[in-house]
Amino acid sequence: MDATTAPHHVPPEMPQYGEANHIFELMQNMLEQLLIHQPKDPIPFMINHLQRDNDNVPRVIILGPPASGKTTIAMWLRKHLNCNLLTVENLVAKRYPSLDTGAGSHHQKVKAVPHRLLVRLVQERLQEEDCVSRGWILDGIPETREQALLIQTLGITPRHVIVLSAPDTVLIERNLGKRIDPQTGEIYHTTFDWPPEAEVQNRLIVPEGISEQETAQRLLEHHRNITRVLPSYPRGLKVISADQPCVDVFYQALTYVRTNHRSNAPFTPRVLLCGPVGSGKSLQAALLAQKYSLVNVCCGQLLKEAVADKSRHGEVIQPYFEKKLAVPDSVIVNLLSQRLSQQDCVQKGWVLHGFPRDLDQAHLLHSLGHKPNRVFFLNVPMDSVMERLTLRRTDPVTGERYHLLYKPPPTVEIQARLLQNPKDAEERVKLKMSLFYRNSAELEEFYKQAVTLNGDQDPYTVFEYIESGLIHPLPSEVL
Numbered sequence: 001m002d003a004t005t006a007p008h009h010v011p012p013e014m015p016q017y018g019e020a021n022h023i024f025e026l027m028q029n030m031l032e033q034l035l036i037h038q039p040k041d042p043i044p045f046m047i048n049h050l051q052r053d054n055d056n057v058p059r060v061i062i063l064g065p066p067a068s069g070k071t072t073i074a075m076w077l078r079k080h081l082n083c084n085l086l087t088v089e090n091l092v093a094k095r096y097p098s099l100d101t102g103a104g105s106h107h108q109k110v111k112a113v114p115h116r117l118l119v120r121l122v123q124e125r126l127q128e129e130d131c132v133s134r135g136w137i138l139d140g141i142p143e144t145r146e147q148a149l150l151i152q153t154l155g156i157t158p159r160h161v162i163v164l165s166a167p168d169t170v171l172i173e174r175n176l177g178k179r180i181d182p183q184t185g186e187i188y189h190t191t192f193d194w195p196p197e198a199e200v201q202n203r204l205i206v207p208e209g210i211s212e213q214e215t216a217q218r219l220l221e222h223h224r225n226i227t228r229v230l231p232s233y234p235r236g237l238k239v240i241s242a243d244q245p246c247v248d249v250f251y252q253a254l255t256y257v258r259t260n261h262r263s264n265a266p267f268t269p270r271v272l273l274c275g276p277v278g279s280g281k282s283l284q285a286a287l288l289a290q291k292y293s294l295v296n297v298c299c300g301q302l303l304k305e306a307v308a309d310k311s312r313h314g315e316v317i318q319p320y321f322e323k324k325l326a327v328p329d330s331v332i333v334n335l336l337s338q339r340l341s342q343q344d345c346v347q348k349g350w351v352l353h354g355f356p357r358d359l360d361q362a363h364l365l366h367s368l369g370h371k372p373n374r375v376f377f378l379n380v381p382m383d384s385v386m387e388r389l390t391l392r393r394t395d396p397v398t399g400e401r402y403h404l405l406y407k408p409p410p411t412v413e414i415q416a417r418l419l420q421n422p423k424d425a426e427e428r429v430k431l432k433m434s435l436f437y438r439n440s441a442e443l444e445e446f447y448k449q450a451v452t453l454n455g456d457q458d459p460y461t462v463f464e465y466i467e468s469g470l471i472h473p474l475p476s477e478v479l
Contacts, residue, residue: 013369015266015268016369016371016373018265018266019265019267019268019373022265023265024265024266025055025265026050026055028265029049029055030046030049030050032157033045033049034046036155037155052132052133054132054133054135057083057133057134057135058077058081058083058134058135058136058137058159058160058257059135059136059157059158059159059160060077060083060135060136060137060138060158060159060160060161060162060257061137061138061141061142061158061160061161061162061233062074062077062137062138062139062140062161062162062164062253063140063161063162063163063164063226063229064140064162064163064164064165064242065164065165065166065168065171065218065219065222065223065226066171066175066215066218066219066222067171067172067174067175067178067210067215068164068165068166068171068242069164069242069246069249070139070140070164070242071087071139071140071187072187072246072250073162073164073246073249073250073253074087074137074139075186076250076254077137077250077253077254077257078137080254081135081137081257082134083134083135083136083137084125084130084131084134084135084136084137085136085137085139086122086125086126086131086136086137086138086139086141087139087140087141088113088118088140088141091113091118091121091122091125092113092121094121094125115144115146115147115150116150118141118147119142119147119150119151119154122138122141122151122156123154123156126156138158142229142232143225143229144225144228144229145225145228145229145232147229148229148232148233149232152232158233158236159236159257159261160236160238160256160257161233161236161237161238162237162238162240162253162256162257163226163230163237163238163239163240164239164240164241164242164249165239165240165241165242166241166242166243167243168216168219170243171215171219172212172215172216172219174189174192175210175215176210176211176212176215177189177190177191177192178206178207178210179204179205179206179207180204180205180206180207181195181200181203181204182203182205183203188200188204192246193246235261236261238256240252240253240256259472260472261472268346268347268348268349269288269292269294269349269350269351269373269374269470270349270350270352270370270371270372270373270374271285271288271294271349271350271351271352271372271373271374271375271376271470272351272352272353272372272374272375272376272447273285273351273352273353273376273378274353274375274376274377274378274440274443274450275377275378275379275380275436275455276378276380276385276432276433276436276437277385277389277429277432277433277436278380278384278385278388278389278429279378279379279380279385279455280378280380280455280459280462281353281354281378282298282353283459284353284376284378284459284462284463284466285298285351285352285353287459287460287463288351288463288466288467288470289351291467292349292470293348294348294349294350294351295344295345295348295349295350295351296350296351297336297339297340297345297350297351297352297353298353298354299332299336299352299353299354299355300354301354302335302336302339303317303321303327303332303335306335307321313331313334313335313338316331317331317335329360329361329364330364332355332361333361333364333365333368336352336355336365336370337365337368337370340352340370352372356443357435357436357439358439358442358443359439359442359443359446362443362446362447363446372447374451374469374470375447375449375450375451376450376451376452376453376466376469377440377443377444377450377451377452377453378453378455378462379452379453379454379455379456380455380456381456382430382433384456385429385433386426386429386430387405389424389429390420390424390425390426390429391403391404391405391406392420392421392424393409393418393419393420394418394419394420394421395409395414395417395418395419396417396419397417402414402418451465451469453465453466
């Protein structure tokens, strides 16, 4: 979070431009590449790096024990991400003029490639244009700590590392049913993934090294190596259970590789909370403001304060309050714009709730330059909202607030004198809910990167989801 305390005024357009165009990340990536490659002339190198525009292409490593399904997941990811898949097999099969390796024959003889040779093959392949421009996935590489350190030494850094995990008994059973299509390289299973076409079934072959004893030996080697490989990737690593349907594993992996890691860029939150009456916007705004020192901007409260202060805006608003009429959008937006432009909002950031409630209001707010960088929609069913609001009561003697279900009055005497606020009447609540959901689709379309959350759960659970969406960058593509 931005903790700027300088007395000078920073135009809000400056941080907005930096965040929108990812200036900090751009400079950070360019600095990393300069330090890794150490070109003699940095200027042409930086120009070339900027022209490539490949900072966000996939760079993924998938690791896991035998029969965990890592090759299948890697192939599916390659198709979805339109990037290149690198395996030991396709690396040793490719010929590189600069490497007189004999890697293919060596691999056929001993089923392994020397560490340094394999890493050289990886380096050569990643320097080719398709890997540079479209990204890559390393399937099962590195296998050992030595390979991991050699890869790091060459400046090859993945953005995401996926580790598949499952009990050995499950993996041994799964491996025994593995079959391979020699024409396409696709992997099938006699129980879980049998091809429907008879032609494909007839040409499937049993791969070598899948007996129970051989699989157990490979699992032992994997467990010995993986504990020494993982410390090389302290950031960007996610462990996914492979003991579940392959499709579920794939979508967890796909969601992860499309998630951006938390940035070190200075970030001033501008949060908008949308939701029907009773969805908990005020509570979530208060929690955010308290934890991250944001300015809590409640539209309704702002209007009341303007009237109480007898400000210029308050004098315009007061007649509408007296006649119980809706305050015009133009008046509300001018008041909001004045508040959001004050120094504390610019420096600390803000959390806004209660406005906008429809598309026209959203356009007005946007036209004045107040663009939220995080938008959350809190969805709560009608029944839950009715339960939350219509059962609220107030003690006219003490001013104490009660809820007939969650916080009932302690005595019959108090219960007898409780009053209901007219705005909590069932018909009023239903009308407000109807108005919100009538406009919510257009608002969600306007704020395309908004995150929709289930607001019908413990408020601190909701806050955890909001907080996660606040401190992590938005996904590059919504699934």
